[in-house]
Amino acid sequence: MSGQTLTKAGIVDYLYEKTDKNRAEIKEMVETILEIMKQAVKNDHALLVSGFGKFEAYDKKARKGRNPQTNETITLPPRKVVVFRLSRKFRSELNP
Amino acid sequence: MNKSELIKALAEKKKLHVDDSTKIVSAFVDSIKEALVRGDRVEIRGFGSFKIKDYSGYTGRNPKTGDMVKVKPKKLPFFRPGKELKEFING
Numbered sequence: 131m132s133g134q135t136l137t138k139a140g141i142v143d144y145l146y147e148k149t150d151k152n153r154a155e156i157k158e159m160v161e162t163i164l165e166i167m168k169q170a171v172k173n174d175h176a177l178l179v180s181g182f183g184k185f186e187a188y189d190k191k192a193r194k195g196r197n198p199q200t201n202e203t204i205t206l207p208p209r210k211v212v213v214f215r216l217s218r219k220f221r222s223e224l225n226p
Numbered sequence: 227m228n229k230s231e232l233i234k235a236l237a238e239k240k241k242l243h244v245d246d247s248t249k250i251v252s253a254f255v256d257s258i259k260e261a262l263v264r265g266d267r268v269e270i271r272g273f274g275s276f277k278i279k280d281y282s283g284y285t286g287r288n289p290k291t292g293d294m295v296k297v298k299p300k301k302l303p304f305f306r307p308g309k310e311l312k313e314f315i316n317g
Contacts, residue, residue, distance in 0.1 A: 136261035136268045144257035149249060159240055159250055164273050166235045170227035172315050178228040182255050185305070187315055210315045212274070214305030224263060224278070224301045 171212055183216040229255075262303050272310040276303050 138160060145156045167185070170177040177185040192208045216224075227235075229251065237247035258276065261268050268276040283299040307315075 134261075134264070134266040136257065136266055138270055140261075141254060141257045141270075145250060145253050148253045149246075151250075156250075159236065160254065162239050163232070163236055163251060163254055164270065166227075166232055166239070168273065168311060168314055170232070171311070174227050176227070177232070179232070179255055180229050182259060183303075212305075212307040212311060212315060214276075214303070216303055220259060221302070223259070224303070225298075 179217075181217060181219050183214055183220060185212055185214055187212050265301075270308070272308055274305055274307040274311055276305050278303050 138157075141160055142153060142156050145151070145160070146153055149156065151159070167177055171185050171187050175187045179185075187210045190209050190211055193206050195204050195206045196202065197204060233244065233247045233251045236242065236251060237244050240247070242250075258268050262276055262278055265278055267278075278301050281300050281302065284297050286295050286297050287293065288295055
């Protein structure tokens with residue numbers, strides 16, 4: 131394991147090498163892609179990226195929780211959570 | 227939404243040709259996949275992070291038949307939504 135981390139800056143560099151756009155344009159496009167992805171997860175509850183995987187938003191019911199420090203019982207509100215399910219293709223690319 | 231709809235949405239928002247948009251979205255996805263295949267972490271502020279977990283192989287049993295099966299070691303990516311994404315989804 132190399133211990134490196136890919137961040138937005140690294141993604142911008144990658145796109146810069148692969149396209150004829152300048153960095154400022156690419157940065158904006160990356161932000162736009164992420165914005166569209168967020169909207170899709172929120173509005174459609176699913177975003178399918180073929181060859182990669184699927185982001186799904188599903189509802190979690192309210193449940194009782196406890197603050198372990200104070201032992202107070204609290205009700206955790208119902209909320210949506212996002213999960214990622216990888217595609218078969220990507221799974222086999224990770225495990226050749 | 228699927229990938230081609232994502233490509234279309236980007237093309238419309240940024241006034242790009244669909245071919246251009248396809249290239250950009252594909253390269254965006256490839257950059258993340260390649261990093262994960264190398265075993266790197268991916269951290270996208272405002273969206274979330276990915277990290278690969280390594281699972282060692284083990285000898286399991288098929289619960290239906292009782293047969294022994296060898297389960298190979300595998301790598302699986304895990305996604306943790308970022309704070310902003312969580313708040314956005316619940317907003």
